[in-house]
Amino acid sequence: MALEAGLVTELHSYLLVSLDAHVPGSRPALRQAMAEARVYSFRMLELDNDDFILLGRRLVRYHPDLTAGGREKQTQMALVHDAVHVFAAALHNLSISGGNLEPNPVECDTATFLNDGQQLLDALKSVSYEGFTGEINFDEDGEREVDDLRLFEWYRGRSEQVATWSAEKGLDFVHDPYDDDGVPGGEGIDDSIDENSLENRTVIVTTILSPPFVMLKEGAENLEGNDRFEGFCVTMIEKVARLLGFHYRLNIVADGRFGVEQEPGRWNGMIGELQSGRADMALAPLTMTSRRSNAVDFTAPFMTLGIGLLNARADETVAHTFLSPFSAALWCAVVATVLASMLLLSLVGRMSPLEWRRITDSRLDTDYTLGNCFWMLFSGLTLQRVTLTPKAPSTVVAMVSWWLFSLVVMVAYASVLGEFIIRYRDRPTLDSLDDLLRQKEIKYGTLRQGSTHDFFKRSTFPQYMKLWQGIQSQGDEAFVDSYAEGLERVMGGSYALFMDSPALEYLESRYCEVEQVGEVIGSSGYAIALPKGSAFRSELSAAIIRLKSEGTLQLLRQHWWHEHGAVNCPREQPVYRPTPFTVRFGRLSLVFVFLLLGLVITMLVMLFIFVRGHARKNLSAESMSAVWTTLVDELRAAMLCRKEKKPSKEEGDEAKDQAAATPATELPTITTSNDTAP
Numbered sequence: 001m002a003l004e005a006g007l008v009t010e011l012h013s014y015l016l017v018s019l020d021a022h023v024p025g026s027r028p029a030l031r032q033a034m035a036e037a038r039v040y041s042f043r044m045l046e047l048d049n050d051d052f053i054l055l056g057r058r059l060v061r062y063h064p065d066l067t068a069g070g071r072e073k074q075t076q077m078a079l080v081h082d083a084v085h086v087f088a089a090a091l092h093n094l095s096i097s098g099g100n101l102e103p104n105p106v107e108c109d110t111a112t113f114l115n116d117g118q119q120l121l122d123a124l125k126s127v128s129y130e131g132f133t134g135e136i137n138f139d140e141d142g143e144r145e146v147d148d149l150r151l152f153e154w155y156r157g158r159s160e161q162v163a164t165w166s167a168e169k170g171l172d173f174v175h176d177p178y179d180d181d182g183v184p185g186g187e188g189i190d191d192s193i194d195e196n197s198l199e200n201r202t203v204i205v206t207t208i209l210s211p212p213f214v215m216l217k218e219g220a221e222n223l224e225g226n227d228r229f230e231g232f233c234v235t236m237i238e239k240v241a242r243l244l245g246f247h248y249r250l251n252i253v254a255d256g257r258f259g260v261e262q263e264p265g266r267w268n269g270m271i272g273e274l275q276s277g278r279a280d281m282a283l284a285p286l287t288m289t290s291r292r293s294n295a296v297d298f299t300a301p302f303m304t305l306g307i308g309l310l311n312a313r314a315d316e317t318v319a320h321t322f323l324s325p326f327s328a329a330l331w332c333a334v335v336a337t338v339l340a341s342m343l344l345l346s347l348v349g350r351m352s353p354l355e356w357r358r359i360t361d362s363r364l365d366t367d368y369t370l371g372n373c374f375w376m377l378f379s380g381l382t383l384q385r386v387t388l389t390p391k392a393p394s395t396v397v398a399m400v401s402w403w404l405f406s407l408v409v410m411v412a413y414a415s416v417l418g419e420f421i422i423r424y425r426d427r428p429t430l431d432s433l434d435d436l437l438r439q440k441e442i443k444y445g446t447l448r449q450g451s452t453h454d455f456f457k458r459s460t461f462p463q464y465m466k467l468w469q470g471i472q473s474q475g476d477e478a479f480v481d482s483y484a485e486g487l488e489r490v491m492g493g494s495y496a497l498f499m500d501s502p503a504l505e506y507l508e509s510r511y512c513e514v515e516q517v518g519e520v521i522g523s524s525g526y527a528i529a530l531p532k533g534s535a536f537r538s539e540l541s542a543a544i545i546r547l548k549s550e551g552t553l554q555l556l557r558q559h560w561w562h563e564h565g566a567v568n569c570p571r572e573q574p575v576y577r578p579t580p581f582t583v584r585f586g587r588l589s590l591v592f593v594f595l596l597l598g599l600v601i602t603m604l605v606m607l608f609i610f611v612r613g614h615a616r617k618n619l620s621a622e623s624m625s626a627v628w629t630t631l632v633d634e635l636r637a638a639m640l641c642r643k644e645k646k647p648s649k650e651e652g653d654e655a656k657d658q659a660a661a662t663p664a665t666e667l668p669t670i671t672t673s674n675d676t677a678p
Contacts, residue, residue: 014040016039038153040152086129089129091123121142148165149164151165203246203249203280204278206251206253206279207252207284210284212564215230231560236553240544240547253269256269257449258451261295274531281536282296282529282530298537302544304526305500307520307522308516311430311517329585341398348394348603352609355392382410392609397602401599402598404595412587437463437467442496445479445498446499447483448480451500451524506560528540
């Protein structure tokens with residue numbers, strides 16, 4: 001894995017923390033993999049000791065199975081040898097001092113102890129023995145005091161002792177590995193100006209636009225030089241240049257590529273510009289890989305990364321599905337229209353004598369209450385049959401207008417909801433890479449060229465090989481030319497993109513519609529690339545290490561990822577959320593105009609009939625004033641949901657025929673095809 005991620009170059013060092021662990025010199029496969037990296041380990045065993053060599057030969061002769069494991073078995077053999085001698089010395093000292101051990105039976109799973117255990121422990125603590133693993137002494141707690149360890153370095157097939165460690169002196173190096181600047185290895189940063197120093201030089205830096213590493217500022221067309229750019233890498237190179245005292249000029253790579261080997265030894269992109277001498281360094285989110293390391297030199301990595309999967313964010317609730325066909329403005333218009341139509345229909349029904357019936361000689365009754373009117377409108381909106389038949393011309397015009405309005409609205413709602421359900425039905429949810437392999441609906445891929453593409457192509461891990469087979473089976477549709485194109489496809493649904501984890505984290509903090517699926521796989525790093533054999537690698541690496549140790553790079557990442565332009569995505573799903581299929585108010589505005597026109601005609605017809613009826617009987621000013629008083633009273637009665645009233649003389653005359661046609665005990669109700677209205 002480290003070899004695939006490019007973490008076994010000359011810039012990488014490993015310390016085996018296991019005491020007396022051996023470097024991989026005895027394992028051919030591991031020796032080949034770690035050939036370029038430096039591996040360090042501590043040893044306590046003297047393999048060149050003549051007595052130990054003689055002991056090993058005897059064991060090989062009589063017990064060959066004990067030495068079949070190579071050096072690891074030899075270490076165990078030396079430790080067992082020293083332990084037996086220490087125990088024998090403790091027993092010998094105990095017998096000389098007059099002690100007498102009387103063993104008593106003990107059980108491992110009970111709280112019983114050896115009667116003379118403390119006496120034996122004290123004898124062991126007093127032993128001082130020089131064995132194959134060094135001098136053996138114990139402290140008051142019975143722990144071995146290790147006073148002398150040897151630090152070995154294994155590099156390019158050679159093992160060499162580089163230091164000795166002791167409790168008093170710490171590390172005592174055979175050769176001082178530190179230069180004056182305190183940077184281990186390499187030549188360090190020389191304060192003098194020479195050909196191997198960047199000080200007072202002007203270098204050409206090739207880069208690529210990749211948010212948030214390198215971006216163009218707003219109004220960049222009015223700026224010149226380095227002032228046109230901003231981002232993580234731009235700020236970082238400013239600080240590195242300030243530390244090392246050099247000047248630089250940023251140029252965008254001509255072909256817009258990071259760097260891919262087109263044929264043996266010939267690269268395009270930023271790697272190609274370094275090879276051709278058109279640039280002195282490449283500054284970008286450029287992944288360190290073993291293939292690129294053969295063409296250019298890398299500094300110490302300024303950022304570690306892995307590979308993550310970007311997918312459309314899964315909906316945690318489907319409550320908004322039934323509201324999504326219409327926009328919020330359209331829903332508000334529908335609700336307002338229902339309330340206004342309900343009030344108007346109730347008023348029109350109460351003002352129309354034909355909608356009243358006599359229940360007694362002194363009482364009249366109507367079904368046009370607010371509740372019944374709401375139920376009538378709701379039944380029409382849901383395309384249900386209503387048994388109550390309007391009788392007055394004004395109520396007929398109102399209901400015809402409403403039914404036509406309801407038909408258009410419900411057809412629009414049903415068609416959009418059906419499209420939404422068909423589009424998103426049975427859409428799988430992804431929680432891990434295993435889920436990705438088990439489904440077929442969501443396609444997945446990588447950038448057409450780059451380190452992520454090469455990672456899956458060259459991986460020998462079974463799961464990653466299956467993923468690469470799935471990518472290949474999709475053909476050219478699996479690949480995208482840029483992260484912007486990949487983001488657009490992911491947000492469109494049915495596609496997931498493998499990409500570098502820093503870029504994924506950046507997109508996730510700015511687009512709430514996408515999220516990372518599963519864990520990050522692989523491990524690599526972004527670094528500055530230099531021409532092969534560049535003399536500036538050591539001082540650039542030292543500057544990057546200094547910025548990392550001071551926490552400067554971490555602060556830059558926090559700023560450019562989570563502060564500059566980031567959005568605060570809500571964790572809870574909203575009850576209503578529009579979709580690409582949502583109908584806006586403007587698309588149905590004409591049907592609202594038609595309904596409004598119908599309601600206006602309804603009011604005019606109602607006023608005409610009502611006023612004409614009163615004017616025909618009495619044209620006095622007092623009678624006309626009573627007309628408006630009656631209108632106000634009926635509006636108030638409608639608001640109070642009054643169902644009955646005392647008839648006036650005119651209403652009594654006009655309702656006689658209705659009273660004869662309708663029995664006093666019969667109360668018409670409004671019903672749908674399945675239910676009875678309240």
